[in-house]
Amino acid sequence: MALGRYNRATMEREIRYCTTEDGVRIAYASEGEGPALLVCPMWVESISASSIPEGEKFRKELGRGRRLIGYDMRGTGLSERNPADVSFEAQLWDLEAVVKACKVDHLAVWGAGLSGPRSIAFAAKHPDLVTHLILFDTYADARDAFPPAMVESVISLIRTNWDMASQMLSDVSLRESNAEAALQAVEVTRRSVEPETLARLFEEGYRTADAGSLLPLVKARTLVVHRIDDPGFPLQAGQRIAAEIPNSQFVPLPGKESYYFLGDSRGLLRLAKRFLGDETANSEWLSIEQDGRQVRTILFTDLVGHTEMMRRLGDEKGREVLREHERITREVLKAHGGTEVKTMGDGFMASFGSVTKAVECAVALQKAMEEHNRGDGAQHAAPLQVRIGLNAGEPIEEDGDLFGSTVILASRVAGKAEGGEILASLAVRELSSGKGFVFADRGEFVAKGFEDPVRVFEVRWRDG
Helix, strand or coil: CCCCCCCCCCCCCCEEEEEEECCEEEEEEECCCCCEEECCCCCCCCCCCCCCCHHHHHHHCCCCCCCCEEEEEEEEEECCCCCCCCHHHHHHHHHHHHHHCCCCCCCCEEEEEHHHHHHHHHHHHHHCCCEEEEEEEEEHHHCCCCCHHHHHHHHHHHHHHHHHHHHHHHHHCCCCCHHHHHHHHHHHHHEEEEEHHHHHHHHHHHHHHHHHHHHHHCCEEEEEEEEECCCCCCCHHHHHHHHHHCCEEEEEEECCCCCCCCCHHHHHHHHHHHHCCCCHHHHHHHHHCCEEEECEEEEEEECHHHHHHHHHHHHHHHHHHHHHHHHHHHHHHHHHHHHEECCCCCHHHHHHCCCHHHHHHHHHHHHHHHHHHHCCCHCCCCCCCEEEEEEEECCCEEEEECCCCCHHHHHHHCCCCCCCEEEEEHHHHHHCCCCCCCCEEEEEEEECCCCEEEEEEEEECCCC
C-alpha cells in the first residue's frame, strides 16, 4: 500500500517501521503532502486509529496542506514493547530514526505533555533541520512539573494498582469537563502500554529528562502555548521555556485540559496554523464555535463617583450626564466591533471576539472620555471618569447574557482600577503580545471567589 493515506476498508493508518541505533523497532506513519510537521506523542497514545474522535479531527485539521508525521515511542502502541533502554537519550533515538526514515530536509515539530523535553532536545540538536517548534502544556525539566514525592507515589501506584493508576493518569484534567473523553483516554492508555514499562518510563524520565540547559540552544521559531489552569502541567513550566528560548512567543490560553484536542481546540489550531504560516488557518471547520463556546474578551466599565454625582446634580441633570456617558460608550463599542451584553446604569459589560479590538476599544473609550471632559459641556455638568477591566476566556452564554469565571474575573479586575485607568488580566496581557500596547505590571491581588492571587497589568493609553 502507498504511504500517506488511510486504508478505506479498516480506516486504520498505514503503519511503517524504522529501527533506532540501538535496534528498537519504531512504528510511524506519514500522511498527506506539503511541509513536514512531526507530532510527538504527548502521552503513551498510539498512532493507530484513535478511540477519541476529537483527537482524530484535530490531527486531520492540523495536517491540512502539510505532511503529518506521527510515531509511537518505544515501549508503547505499535512500537517494540519492553525495550531494554527507555532513557531520555533512547527516546531521542526514536525521534531521529523516524525523521531519517521519512527523508525530510526541514520540518516543524509539535511537542506536548511528556514529549516536551525530547522535542526541545531534538530542535536544539538539529538547528538546521527544525524550522518551527510548537510546545503545548509541557516542561523542559521534569522537576519543573512534578515533585519527587509525587513521582514516587505514581510509580508505586502503577506497579501495585494498575487500574487505579491508569485512570488517575489518563483523566486527571477531564473528569469534570469531559467525562466521555476521560473514559476513552483510560482505554487508550491501557491498550497502549504495559504497567511495568510505564513505571520505567516515569523513573527514567524523571531521572534523565532534562532539556533545561538546551533551551538557549534552540534556534527554531518557537510558540509556547499553555492552558492557565492545567492541573497536570503548571503554567510556570511553560513560562520558563518561553523565557529561555531566544526566538519564542508565549501564549496562555483559558482552560485546564491537558489534551490539546479538547477544550478550545479550534482556538489552539488557529494559533498554531497561523504560526506555521498556513493559509488554512481560517478554514470553515475552525470558524465554527465548539459546544457553543469560544474564547472571548470581556470588557467591564464603571463610572466613577456615580452616586455622589447624582446626589449633587439631582435626578434630572444627573440623568443627562449618564445619557452622555452611554452615548459615548456605545459609539466607541460599535466602532471597535464590541457587543454590548448589558448595561448596569453606571457601567457596561461588552464582549469581543478579538483581544486586540477589546484593548483598542478600551483605549479609545478613555480617550473619548478625556476629550469630553475638555469640552464646554462637561464644565457645566460633570466630568466623566470610568474605570475599565479586561479578561479573556470561555464564558458561558445563555439568552444573550454571559456568565462564568471569565466574566466574574473581568468585573473584579475593573473594580481594582482607578478612574481613567485600564487594567487587564494576565491572559489579556499575553494574548496582546506584539500588538504594540504598553503594559505596566500592577502586581497581584486576591479576587473574591478565586483561590489563587490574580496578577493585573495597567494598559498605558495616554500618548507619550
